[in-house]
Amino acid sequence: MNPHLGGGPEPAEVKDPWRVVAGPAIAVVDTMNAPHSPLSHFPIVFIYSGFCAPGRDGNSNMSTILLTGASGVVGGALLPRLRGHRVIALTRRRAVSGVSLRGDVSAPGLGLGGAEHRGLLGEVDTVVHCAAVTDFGVGAERTNEVNVLGTERILEFTAAAGARLVYLSTAFVTREREAADAASPLAYVASKIAAEEQVRAAGLPTAIVRPSVVIGDSVTGALAPIQGFYAFLRSVLRDQVRGVVPCGPGDRVDFVPSDVVAGALAALVDLAATGEFWLTSGEHAPTAQRLFELAEHAAARGGRRLAPVRLASTRTARRLAGAARPGGAAGDLHGRLAELLGLAVMFDGAAPFPTSLGTIQGGPPAPSTESVEAAFLAALDYISREHVRPVRGPRPPAPRAALAGRTPVAPG
Numbered sequence: 001m002n003p004h005l006g007g008g009p010e011p012a013e014v015k016d017p018w019r020v021v022a023g024p025a026i027a028v029v030d031t032m033n034a035p036h037s038p039l040s041h042f043p044i045v046f047i048y049s050g051f052c053a054p055g056r057d058g059n060s061n062m063s064t065i066l067l068t069g070a071s072g073v074v075g076g077a078l079l080p081r082l083r084g085h086r087v088i089a090l091t092r093r094r095a096v097s098g099v100s101l102r103g104d105v106s107a108p109g110l111g112l113g114g115a116e117h118r119g120l121l122g123e124v125d126t127v128v129h130c131a132a133v134t135d136f137g138v139g140a141e142r143t144n145e146v147n148v149l150g151t152e153r154i155l156e157f158t159a160a161a162g163a164r165l166v167y168l169s170t171a172f173v174t175r176e177r178e179a180a181d182a183a184s185p186l187a188y189v190a191s192k193i194a195a196e197e198q199v200r201a202a203g204l205p206t207a208i209v210r211p212s213v214v215i216g217d218s219v220t221g222a223l224a225p226i227q228g229f230y231a232f233l234r235s236v237l238r239d240q241v242r243g244v245v246p247c248g249p250g251d252r253v254d255f256v257p258s259d260v261v262a263g264a265l266a267a268l269v270d271l272a273a274t275g276e277f278w279l280t281s282g283e284h285a286p287t288a289q290r291l292f293e294l295a296e297h298a299a300a301r302g303g304r305r306l307a308p309v310r311l312a313s314t315r316t317a318r319r320l321a322g323a324a325r326p327g328g329a330a331g332d333l334h335g336r337l338a339e340l341l342g343l344a345v346m347f348d349g350a351a352p353f354p355t356s357l358g359t360i361q362g363g364p365p366a367p368s369t370e371s372v373e374a375a376f377l378a379a380l381d382y383i384s385r386e387h388v389r390p391v392r393g394p395r396p397p398a399p400r401a402a403l404a405g406r407t408p409v410a411p412g
C-alpha cells in the first residue's frame, strides 16, 4: 500500500459528504455528513480497487486529474481550485489532503506500484505537471533527472492514459543567454527548455504554461515555504542589502501572485486548453527602482528605515565586484555581489515578458500597475509580519487593513 495513504497529515475538513478521504486502496466515505442518507448513522469503511471516479463518461465537465507537485508553491495553490474535479495528487515526500500518492516522476511507472499505476492509467484524463526541482543549488544532474527525465515519464504516462497535459514551465526559458551568463539558474533554465522541447515534440494535446517568479497570495501575501525572491526581500526588509544591487534602475522585475497562477491554471484545465500561455505581469512589472521604493515604504510602516542602495546594471556591478576581491577591504561587497549577480542578469535590460492574463476565459483579469503593486505590497507586509521584527512602534497592519485604498488582484 502506498505509504502516503492514511499516513500523511490529517485530511482537511470533509465538506463533500461523499468525498473519498483516504486513498485508492481503502476508502472511507463519510456518510455521517450526508444528512439525507439512510446510512447517515453508520460511517462505512470498504475496500475497493481502482479509483471510484465515474471517469470519462462524457456526461460532465468533471475531469480526473493527476496533479504532480501538489505540495509545492504552485500545486498547493492550485489544489483547492480544482474542487469541481477528482484530483489525485502525486508528491515525493510531503502528502497533501485528499487522495495523495507518494511517487517519483523520474522513476519508471512514476515510482508507483503496478496496480496503482494501471488504475491511474484507466482513470486520469488530465495531467497537471507541477513537480520539479526548483532549487538552483541542487546541481545539473539531479535537476535534469526530475525536470527532464521526469517530464519524459509524465509524457509517457499522458500518452498511455490518452490524457491531456498541462505542463508548468517558466517565463525565463526566453532568457537562456542570460542564464548561461549567470551560472546559478543555468541548470534549472536549461532543464525547463529541454522539457518544453519534449512536450512540443510529443504530439499530444498539451498546454505549456510559463509563469514568471511566483510570489504569495495577492491579498495575504502568504507564501510557504519561502522561496528565493522572498528570501531576497526578507534581507531587504531586514536592511541587510546595502551598497550596490546589480540591477539597473529601469530593469523590470516580473512576478505573479500564486492565486493568479492557480486561477489561470484552473481555467485552462476547465477549458481543456492547448497552446502556450504566459502568466506574467508583462509591461506592468515594476522596475527595480520602484521595487525598492515600495520596500522602503513597507519597512517604514514596520518602524524601519532602510539604508539607501545603489542600483547598477550588472555590467557596472561586475566591474565593482571585480575591484572588490575576496579578502580585500571590500571583500564583503564581492561576496554579496557575486551571489546577487547570479540572479540579476535574468532581469538585466530585458524586454517585458508577454502575458496571457486577461485573455484566458474564466481566468484572472489582465494585470495592471495598481494590481501588481498591491500584490507586491501584500508580499512585503507578509514578510515583515512573519520574518522581520519591527524596530519600534506597531507591527505592520493585517492584510485587510493594509489593502485599504488599494485594488487587489481579483482571483480568477
Ligand SMILES: NC(=O)c1ccc[n+]([C@@H]2O[C@H](COP(=O)([O-])OP(=O)(O)OC[C@H]3O[C@@H](n4cnc5c(N)ncnc54)[C@H](OP(=O)(O)O)[C@@H]3O)[C@@H](O)[C@H]2O)c1
Pocket: 068, 069, 070, 071, 072, 073, 074, 075, 076, 090, 091, 092, 093, 094, 095, 103, 104, 105, 106, 129, 130, 131, 132, 133, 134, 135, 146, 150, 168, 169, 170, 171, 192, 210, 211, 212, 213, 214, 215, 227
Ligand atoms: N515558484 C516559482 O517562482 C516558479 C516560477 C516559474 C515556474 N515555476 C514552475 O512551476 C512548477 C512548480 O514550482 P513550485 O515553485 O511549486 O515548486 P516547489 O515549491 O519547489 O515544489 C516542487 C514540487 O515537486 C515535487 N517533486 C520534486 N521532485 C519530485 C519527484 N522526483 N517526484 C515527484 N514529485 C517531486 C515536490 O514534492 P515534495 O514536496 O514531496 O518533495 C513538490 O511538490 C515547476 O515546474 C517550476 O519550474 C515555478
